Structures are given as structure tokens and as C-alpha cells.
Amino acid sequence: MAAEARPRLTVLSGPSGVGKSTVVAHMRKVHPEVWLSVSATTRKPRPGEKHGVQYFFVSDDEFDKLIANGELLEWAEFAGNRYGTPRGAVVERLEAGEPVLLEIELQGARQVKESMADSRLVFLAPPSWEELVRRLTGRGTESPEVIARRLDAAKVELAAESEFDTTLVNTSVEDVARELLTLMHVV
Ligand SMILES: Nc1ncnc2c1ncn2[C@@H]1O[C@H](COP(=O)(O)OP(=O)(O)OP(=O)(O)O)[C@@H](O)[C@H]1O
Numbered sequence: 407m408a409a410e411a412r413p414r415l416t417v418l419s420g421p422s423g424v425g426k427s428t429v430v431a432h433m434r435k436v437h438p439e440v441w442l443s444v445s446a447t448t449r450k451p452r453p454g455e456k457h458g459v460q461y462f463f464v465s466d467d468e469f470d471k472l473i474a475n476g477e478l479l480e481w482a483e484f485a486g487n488r489y490g491t492p493r494g495a496v497v498e499r500l501e502a503g504e505p506v507l508l509e510i511e512l513q514g515a516r517q518v519k520e521s522m523a524d525s526r527l528v529f530l531a532p533p534s535w536e537e538l539v540r541r542l543t544g545r546g547t548e549s550p551e552v553i554a555r556r557l558d559a560a561k562v563e564l565a566a567e568s569e570f571d572t573t574l575v576n577t578s579v580e581d582v583a584r585e586l587l588t589l590m591h592v593v
């Protein structure tokens with residue numbers, strides 16, 4: 407494929423707990439030049455999460471303003487919180503000809519495909535439903551109520567796999583990270 411025809415924006419999506427952040431962290435450990443968009447969210451930080459690193463943690467009013475000012479490339483409500491991709495940084499990277507990676511849920515992935523037809527949507531699937539439940543529960547970051555909401559959303563996300571350009575099964579973090587790096591033409 408000619409370089410100019412390569413999709414430069416890659417969306418990594420998949421059910422909560424499947425391992426998206428873990429895979430991206432591994433990719434960036436091996437290839438620190440991989441750029442990941444930092445989303446805005448109304449979710450409260452988990453222990454250890456820092457403003458501007460994992461997310462821009464904002465209030466509901468601030469999120470409303472981001473929407474009203476057209477500052478989000480896409481946004482969605484997920485399991486009781488809102489999440490969105492700041493448009494400016496993504497556009498800047500794309501205009502500089504640099505690859506862009508988004509780690510977002512299904513509704514946002516659909517919006518990106520709609521507005522940027524040459525984006526590549528990658529679905530990260532769990533080896534099994536039982537393993538997904540084990541990972542989400544084992545992470546220990548959400549209450550049982552939130553886990554239940556996320557697992558409800560996971561059923562919808564798993565049913566939408568065919569909308570994606572590529573599916574990778576997260577059995578091995580290292581293998582999936584390598585496959586993604588290849589898809590993004592980093593290696
Ligand atoms: N291949 C794997 N094998 C075993 N455990 C894994 C694997 N990948 C990730 N995990 C574990 O699964 C848990 C969830 O991973 P992670 O937080 O990366 O998921 P996520 O898809 O980013 O979730 P969310 O969408 O809720 O942010 C973590 O405890 C992580 O260590």
C-alpha cells in the first residue's frame with residue numbers, strides 16, 4: 407500500500423477489561439514514539455491516575471463546554487460517565503503526517519469511522535467471556551454495580567465486532583501489541 411494511502415488514525419476498541427490499556431502501555435514501552443490521544447472524562451480518577459496522563463479529568467460543566475465549543479472529535483456516555491477525544495491534538499498530529507492511536511469505546515469508534523472514513527477500527531476481543539469477567543473483576547477498580555454495567559455494555563460491544571476492520575484476540579499482550587504495531591506501520 408502506498409504510504410499516503412495508509413490509514414493514519416487507528417482506533418482500538420473492545421469491551422471494558424479486555425486489556426486495551428495494558429496492550430497500549432506495552433506498545434509504548436517498546437516503542438515510546440507511539441502517540442496515544444489523551445481523552446477527557448467525567449469519571450473520577452482511580453488511585454494513581456493523573457490529570458493529563460491517563461485522562462483530562464473534568465467536571466460535567468466542563469465536559470458540556472467541550473461539546474458546545476466543538477472541541478471533541480467524538481464523545482460518548484459509557485457506564486455512567488462521559489468520555490471524549492480532544493479534537494485539536496489529533497488534528498495537529500494528522501496534519502504533521504504522524505500516526506494517531508485512540509483507545510475508545512464502541513459509540514465513539516462509530517463516530518470516528520463516520521467522520522474519518524480512512525481510519526482503521528481494531529476490535530480487541532477476549533479469549534472467552536469468562537476470562538473477560540475475570541480480568542474486569544480482578545482489576546479491582548470498580549464496584550460490583552459498575553462491573554455489572556460494564557459487562558452489560560460488553561455484550562453490546564461483542565455483538566458489534568463485525569463493524570470493525572480487524573479483530574485481535576488478547577491472549578498474549580506481547581503478541582497483540584506486536585500485531586498492532588505492524589498494523590500501524592510502526593514496525
Ligand atoms: N493478555 C492478558 N492476559 C491476562 N490478563 C490481562 C491481559 N491483558 C490485560 N490483562 C489484565 O486485565 C485487566 C484489565 O486490563 P485493562 O485495564 O488494560 O483493560 P481495558 O480494556 O483497558 O479496560 P477499560 O476499558 O475498562 O479501561 C488488568 O488487570 C490487566 O492486567
Ligand SMILES: Nc1nc2c(ncn2[C@@H]2O[C@H](COP(=O)(O)O)[C@@H](O)[C@H]2O)c(=O)[nH]1
Pocket residue numbers: 420421422426445446449480481482484489490491492509510511512513514515
Ligand atoms: N468514546 C470514547 N470512549 C473512551 C474515551 N476514552 C476512553 N474511552 C473508553 O471508555 C471506557 C471506560 O474507560 P475507563 O478508563 O473508565 O475504564 C473504555 O472502553 C475506554 O476505551 C473517549 O475519548 N471516547
